[in-house]
Amino acid sequence: MKLKSMVIAVGFILSHHAFAGEKPLFKIGVQTAGTLDWELSVLPKSDDFDVQVQTVATAEAAKIALQSGAVDMIVSDWLWVSQARQTGAEFTLYPYSAASGALVVPADSTIQSISDLAGKRLGIVGGELDKNWLLLQAVAQKEAIDLNAKTEKTFGAPPLISEQLKNKRVDAILTYWHFAAQLQSQGYKQLLDGKALQEKVGIQETVPTLGYVFKQSWATTHKIALTAFFKATTQAKNNLCSDDALWQKTTTKMPFSPPVLREHYCEGRVNTWTISNQQAAQKLYSVLHQLNPKIGTNAELAQGTFWTAE
Secondary structure, eight states: OHHHHHHHHHHHHHHHHHHHTSOOEEEEEEETTSHHHHHHHTOOOOSSOEEEEEEESSHHHHHHHHHHTSOSBEEEEHHHHHHHHHTTOOEEEEEEEOOOOEEEEOTTOSOOSGGGGTTSEEEEESOTTOHHHHHHHHHHHHTTOOHHHHSEEEEEOHHHHHHHHHTTSSSEEEEOHHHHHHHHHTTOEEEEEHHHHHHHTTOOSOOOSEEEEEEHHHHHHTHHHHHHHHHHHHHHHHHHHHOHHHHHHHTTTSSOOOHHHHHHHHHTOOOOOOHHHHHHHHHHHHHHHHHOGGGOSSSSOOTTSBOOOO
16 A cells, blocks of 8 residues: 555656646637737747637637636737726736728728718727727817717728728728728728827827737746747747748638738837837827726726736
């Protein structure tokens, strides 16, 4: 009996050390054919981590998967992260992309500026609290235009809103960058993107549109592996932007991949992430919160919204 107990104990120790030596496995919630799917498919191999992709149907499904613990990480909006932290959640964010949405109109449209939207039908991807919609309203207010009152609004998913524009049921749309890029390739005109709108409210620094979102406690226990992961994702983006064949192969799930799509994707790379960028995000949050306090219970971004390895 004593010998048997010793064998069991040794077996436990060996299995424990074998487990401890394994690379951390990052379970990441990914929407099919999205840009995150491209990036992870060309992620360099690493001795520090492994990745398991778990497909989710929508952005909301991704949030539910993260909240339930079904995945370790998703890509989402820092406004949502701040709002979640204000209600007691411990999510935090590291920049994924600064590629932003855009205001798109037909090539022959009489709409040349934000002021021309008054009295027009506007399609908006997302909802009333979508960051691009709030930002567009903020810029319009500087020109004494209340877009919320002066436009006929239609909210919906990106494909639906694109179809509304093509079928002339709306006069202009505010949509995500990759849908805007596809419309551009079909002859539609992009008037303003999110970066241009940010500049109009006085923000020059890069503010990420989206980021990798995960729990603070999980990040603390996986700091080395997570840092290596982010270095690998940067390399993956750079490889997609420099290797034509790799880009074509990776984006085959898209109906078509026009050059402007790659251009906007590569422009969205976040090359610097310093305190000044985070302060710019705080400034942008203040502008949006003043316009619609529903984006958060506090007028300031929740402490810990952005993750750093230090």
